[in-house]
Amino acid sequence: MAILRQLLRRKLALFGLLVILVVVAAALFAPWIAPFSPDDQLFDGLTIEGAPLPPDGKFWMGTDLLGRDMFSRLVYGARTSLIIGVVANGAAVLIGTFFGVVAGFVGGWLGAAMMRFTDLMMAFPALLLAIVLAAIFRPSLWIVALVIAMVNWVQIARIIYTETRSIAERDFIEAEWGLGASRGRILLRHVLPHLLSTTIVWGTLGIATTVLLEATLSFLGIGVQPPTPSWGNIIFENQTYFSSAPWLVFIPGAAIILLALAFNLVGDALRDILDPTQKGRH
């Protein structure tokens, strides 16, 4: 609660929270907010020449190249972005934390091997690795989430590993060993709680990365497949029209930027609040 109060006091973090709230609301209540079905190719959704309609009173974000209501697609697209953001990033945080904690606390040959594997995966550019994986598996919503998780856990593993190592070397952990506490007890009662703030910070910042990666994969045509609307594949579908119907590209584009920016702003504020070593550096 104290953290939330501190967050609300920062203007940029407050702005970020509001954006996230709006997107979550749009995703949850999509059927009630969207004026049309996102997949309906509307009878009056195209000009006589078959071109998409610009924003007006009825379609207030215009229509796309198939005559579907842009606003409705955008609202349903929020679901895709959030599902992938939460599921893919949640999985990445879990895998990354597992690797980081085991390698950092348990150590031994297993820990060393896990960290070498993490280093190895760091050598691959995220997008290219995701492209390879997406080309191997046939992309669906859940596969895209899985692919992103398989790419994004690496960074988190590195951070958690460093953090775990520094916690494990502190005096109070030493004291616990001296008191005869078991390995499991130290891990559960002392190491994991201290990792919580790092996990929260990077979990939040990671959602921004995830949203961007999903949008990019969908823009390249190997992310979430149409007709399921995603902000990235709306741009993918409509990019040929972008000089004559720029709203088809720039409205979903702005939505992606706003959502990623919101998670970055909140994550950055959380880092300031939760990490005492960062105090006074800003």
Next chain:
Amino acid sequence: MTAYLLRRLAQAVLILLGVSLVTFVLLYLLPADPARQIAGRSASPEVVANIRAQLGLDQPFHVQYLRYLGALAQGDLGRSYQQKTEVAALILSRLPASLVLMVGAIVCELALGLTMGVAAALRRGRTADHALMLTSFVGVSAPQFVVGMLLLYVFAWQLAWFPLGGYGGFSHLVLPSLTLGLLGAGWYSRMMRSAMLDVLRQDYMRTARAKGLSAWRVVLAHALPNALLPIIAMIGIDIGLFMSGIVVVESVFGWPGIGQLTWQAIQRVDIPIIMGVTLVSAVAIVLGNLLADLIAPFIDPRIKLR
């Protein structure tokens, strides 16, 4: 020094071996049958089996891997399914265009990022600082395809200051470089700001000011060189960002480099090309990191070689 060099080189070689293993495992796992793809849909089972044997796809895993490794050592990245040409030759022919673009992007990200970072640090806590940092946040939150299309729309389509994409002279280079460099500029400005703030707090900065040096001289001659150090460690990360970025940027601007090659390969599910580019990128990243580690001690003698 020599021992450090050797150990660092050995580590790089090990990682490169690992990289080759990972790419090979991914190829091996692939559900698409390369023999079937090469033979075409109407080929008889015998023809497909023949091609499988020719490619050595009927051999056990480790035999195939060793063969793959041997081919890699000779610079052989396999053949494209559709274009029926050497992947290595394709990548090599596209490399110059991508390198030109990357140089342009480096210039953009350093010019933008370092200026923004230094300016924000010097105006710490004021409106200019907040505005610059918000801008850098937008820079790292904006997908490159949206930035690219926005720049194209405004500066090429509406204002007609630059061509609508394609490859050519300097005017063709500006917008794609800016698009590719913007993400890095966002990161650099944030790193540069905090590095500058650290340096500005040091005692030697107070000394420099106390002996009456001009504000500019203090910043340019004393603060900047010291604040630049952490930036050098970013070379490896930078190469990674670029190798991912060019796929998007080159496809938006129709720039005929490795990125466009990858994008075309994605559309045709031409796996050998995608794998080849991934492998080349990983090698570039490993070598970039190695380079950064080797250069750092020469620039800052305080860094001990471990």
